[in-house]
Amino acid sequence: MKKWVNLLAILTLALSLQACLATKIVTVPVKVAYGTTKAVVKGTGVVVGAAIPDDDDEQDN
Template sequence: MKKLSIIILLASTFLLQACVHKLVTVPVKVAYKTTKGVVKGTVAVTKAIIPGGDEDEDDGKKNKK
């Protein structure tokens, strides 16, 4: 009887690991995707605020050639 209870405890531990894995990874994935979207939006806004910032650098390269 004691062996059966140990086997049941070990089996339930392995089965619960999948649930814990989902509980941890799903919020992390959501946070990563949200942060990635915010950073892309910030870069787009920054580029819109500073128009022609890249053109000045390109003009200098073209003149040197």
């Protein structure tokens, strides 16, 4: 009987740790992709802003 209790405890702990691992496996690549995309979009906005002049300076005068 004691062996079954130990086995059940080990199985329960193993399954609970797998949930944490699965969460990390999903969230880390999503965070990396978000950070990379955010940097690319900001860089594209700067390049487009430099290439396409606007009339903000002329309106201030």
